[in-house]
Amino acid sequence: MDHDLEKFPLLSYVLHQFNSDHHAPPSMAVQQTLAPSFPLLSDQEIISSLTKSIPTTITQTLSVLASLGSRPDPSAVSSARSKIAQVLRKESLSPEEAAKEAEIYAGVVRLEEVHDSYEKQLRSLEEELSKVYATAVESLLRSREEVNEEVVAVLKAAESGGVVERIDLSGHELKLLPEAFGKIVGLVSLNLSCNDLTFIPDAISKLKKLEELDVSSNSLESLPDSIGMLLNLKILNVTANNLTALPESIAHCRSLVELDASYNNLTSLPTNIGYGLQNLERLSIQLNKLRYFPASICEMRSLKYLDAHMNEIHGIPNSIGKLTKLEVLNMSSNFNNLLGVPDTITDLTNLRELDLGNNQIQAIPDSFYMLKKLEKLNLDQNPLEIPSKEVASQGAEAVREFMKKRWTEIMAEEKQRIGVEAERQRHGDESGWVLISWVSNLVSDVTQTIGFGGGSGGDGGDKKPGESHFYHQI
Known part of the structure; x- marks a missing residue:
């Protein structure tokens, strides 16, 4: 049996690929920790580069560690070191006698030191494999011509010390974004829309000055947690991908003014999203699979535009009235799920446009007349009783007067x-x-x-x- 390699997930994975008969695959938990940082591990060229980097001595190292047995308990090692120190301080013992008595405890310490020595070798190998992976990905990019001449030119300009603030690589059929992009520290705007990207590298977090990021119309299934380190990000467009969730860390992007996550497969929003995005003015989350809003969404006190149509939303939070700056609200086409709206919706005194069409709403609040700035109102395709469908079809002013x-x-x-x-x-x-x-x-x-x-x-x-x-x- 291999020494416990849970501490070295990449090494564990590569060893299994290297020799599946002698090395068991890493646990699912380990594989899940690898996926965000090493998304191309399944590529055969990448695996080939990694397995070739495994030293021939690894078998001996693991064999020695296995023969040593379990690592001593830290408290036992600490106690042994203390006993040795006490023995060596005894003036009543000659050096030979002290050494002989200390030998009783020295075995535990030596076992710990041997374990430590071999594990340092494994840790060094883990770090080396990580470097090999990065190099292999860069090589793969170039060999497959997935980085076109324009991308190469951008990277060379950055490497030569040139100031690059805006990059537009939309529609270039990119499949991978080189880690080297993280070195373009002066970048303010990055457009990667309409490509074939399946992941965004963690290196994106190094772009501390980035204000605009567009990765719409790709094949992203997740965003890196490191995106929360983009503290100056103002506009984020991730529409038309395969996202099922947004990372909780997105709440740290406190400068965000616009967030478009429409046309994805989102089933929920981060629970703390509203507490962090206090400056957000536009939130587009239409055409997803959202069932509920997190309570924190009503803490977005700067929000002016909220589009959540074509979801599965079961209700609007009672605290929606806190969004007093809201001007446009679209909750249409939540079909059989949205049965009504709370009275507090009439606290939205700056509301200009309200779309509640294609739901199951039977009545609107009696205080609806309070929405004095409302110009556009859609209540079509609802089983309306109050007001009647005839009144509703006449628009916002007629509905206000009726109420x-x-x-x-x-x-x-x-x-x-x-x-x-x-x-x-x-x-x-x-x-x-x-x-x-x-x-x-x-x-x-x-x-x-x-x-x-x-x-x-x-x-x-x-x-x-x-x-x-x-x-x-x-």
Whole structure:
């Protein structure tokens, strides 16, 4: 059996490729740790380069380690070193006697040192294999002409000390991005769209000045965790790939203003995304498989544009009202999943466009009239009851007026109901009349607030029905 090679995942993988009869494959957990850093390990040319780098002495090294048995427990080694020091300090013992007594404990220390010596060899070999891998990838790029002349020219310019701020390699049929791109430290904009990239190397994290990154229309299945180190990144476009998730580290890209992750296979968003992306203004996540928003999305206080149409979203968070700068919201075509919208949507007082078409919404909030800046409204393809489909088809202004009138009627009916109830409870005293007067005044205040009953509404602006004391009473 091989010595425990979990500490050396690349070596373990290469040894299995080198001789599968004598070396077991690494565990799935180990292979998963390898994939992000060494995505081309399955390529035969890469494997050939790596296996050729395995020294002939590796068999002997592993054999010796196996014969040594398990490494001593660290506490036992520490105790043995302490005992040896105590023995050597005894003045009552001659040097020969001290050496003989110390020998009792020296075996444990020597075993530890032998283990340490051989494991250093394995660690050195692991590092060497990593370098061989990088060199082999570069060689593979050039031999297959996957880096065209323009890419080579860009890299040469960077290597010669030239300042390169913007690179556009869109539509160049690139299959690999050389690690050397991480050396172009002055890069501000990088466009790699419309290629055949399957991964982005971790070296991208070295581009500390990068502000724009476009990797749309590739074949990416994941983004590197290191993307979170791009602290100056303002625009990130990863649309039209095969992404199933975004790394949690993306929340560290605190300068992001625009994020487009549409046309992917996302099933969720990072839980902390909203806490980090406080400057994000545009979020495009349409045509994915999202079922829910993380609660943190409502912490994106700078958000002006949110497009989440064509997903499987089951509900809009109640805290959506926090997004007071939101101007455009598209939640259309979530089909049978989206059944309604919360009352707090009417806190979005800067909303200009709202698309709720092609869902299962039966009614919109009674306070909908509060969305005074709303210019475009789509409620098509919903089983609407409030308002009716006829009213909804007439646009935002007609819907607002309908909801105003509806609320006024609700207030009037409630006034009448409470008045009748008060009349029944008077029992010959004046308390019922006081209650009727109190209700009348409150209802008058509410109708004036929403633009009816001749009130000016000039002291503090509109209030939602839910904010009045009367509303809570009923």
